[in-house]
Amino acid sequence: MAPPTRIIVKGVRSIWSGALALVYPPTCPGCGGATADAHALCPACWSQLKLIERPYCQRLGTPFGVDHGTGPLISPRAIAEPPVFGRARAVALYDGTARDLVHRLKYDDRLDLSGVLTRMMASAGAELLSDTDCLVPIPLHYFRLWRRRFNQAALLANGVGAIAKVPCDPGLLARVKATRSQVGLSRPARAANLQGAFRVRDAARPRLQGRRILLVDDVMTTGATANAAARVLLRAGARSVDVLTFAVVANEGA
Numbered sequence: 099m100a101p102p103t104r105i106i107v108k109g110v111r112s113i114w115s116g117a118l119a120l121v122y123p124p125t126c127p128g129c130g131g132a133t134a135d136a137h138a139l140c141p142a143c144w145s146q147l148k149l150i151e152r153p154y155c156q157r158l159g160t161p162f163g164v165d166h167g168t169g170p171l172i173s174p175r176a177i178a179e180p181p182v183f184g185r186a187r188a189v190a191l192y193d194g195t196a197r198d199l200v201h202r203l204k205y206d207d208r209l210d211l212s213g214v215l216t217r218m219m220a221s222a223g224a225e226l227l228s229d230t231d232c233l234v235p236i237p238l239h240y241f242r243l244w245r246r247r248f249n250q251a252a253l254l255a256n257g258v259g260a261i262a263k264v265p266c267d268p269g270l271l272a273r274v275k276a277t278r279s280q281v282g283l284s285r286p287a288r289a290a291n292l293q294g295a296f297r298v299r300d301a302a303r304p305r306l307q308g309r310r311i312l313l314v315d316d317v318m319t320t321g322a323t324a325n326a327a328a329r330v331l332l333r334a335g336a337r338s339v340d341v342l343t344f345a346v347v348a349n350e351g352a
Contacts, residue, residue: 127202127211128195139195139214148191150222150346158321159186159341160348181321183313183328183339188346189215189222192317196345200316204250212250215316215344216257223258223312223342230312230340233259233266236327237273237296254344255314270302270311271327288322296327298334307335318343 126133128143139147154161155173158181162171190196199215202208220227235251252268259266275295298306311331318324318341328339 127208127214128199143195146195148193148196150188150190157181157185159188159346161191181328182325182332183321183341185226186318186321186324186341186343186346187223187226188318188343189218190345192319192345192347200345203253204246204316207247209248209253212253212257216254216261219254219314219342219344220258220261224262226312226340226342227258227262227264229310229338230264231309232270233264233312233314234270234327234331235266235268236313236315236323237268237271239273239275239295251315254316258314258342264312267305270298270306271331272297272299272302285320285322288320289325292322292326296330298330303334306331308337311336311339313339313341315341315343317345317347319347 124133125131126138126140126143128139128146131140131142133140150159150161153171155176156170157172157176160173160175162173192200199211203211203215233255235249235255237251238246238249249268252266255266255268258264273295274297313324313327313331315323321341324341328341331339
């Protein structure tokens with residue numbers, strides 16, 4: 099039986115939450131419309147979210163247009179250009195509601211959206227999380243972090259780690275090169291732009307040896323950032339590297 103004090107505190111919190119809901123009604127994080135739950139998408143936004151479901155590429159996590167049957171499925175892109183990382187998973191395609199959510203988190207300082215995104219990421223990445231020793235967010239260079247004031251990847255990694263009970267170590271990987279924005283660059287240009295961008299500092303190497311790493315970011319476009327980061331981690335002693343993002347750009351109809 100719960101102690102009387104705990105029951106009283108729980109009752110006060112319930113009353114306070116109800117009072118706040120009257121003053122500030124719950125709204126959809128996608129469109130701002132009224133909802134029954136402050137931490138859930140409204141039906142309209144949910145229906146516009148292009149969730150990734152099987153069948154999808156086992157390497158890149160991008161969906162197939164048709165079901166190719168049972169067994170491990172690899173997309174033409176993953177066969178032609180095998181990624182450095184092992185597996186990638188994402189919640190949804192980077193379009194519509196998913197794009198809006200990422201932009202609001204990233205550019206409008208809507209840090210409150212991280213809770214919605216991380217719950218879906220923890221579910222979509224359950225397979226990877228069960229094989230992971232440590233979460234590592236894709237780092238920002240110091241100058242960009244100073245301008246933006248927060249790293250959305252670190253925010254998501256901490257949230258997913260708390261849900262999955264997996265430690266997060268943002269200090270394992272550093273971004274030592276101030277690269278130009280990847281927006282608008284071709285796949286080869288993105289890869290060239292990221293050469294020498296990441297480093298595992300000497301002090302962090304002992305923590306990395308033999309560990310299974312799960313890189314976390316908001317969006318994967320061509321995979322250039324994930325490949326560059328994974329390459330550095332593997333060379334520094336990581337046992338394996340997988341990738342978890344909220345959204346992925348699927349530019350092929352596999």
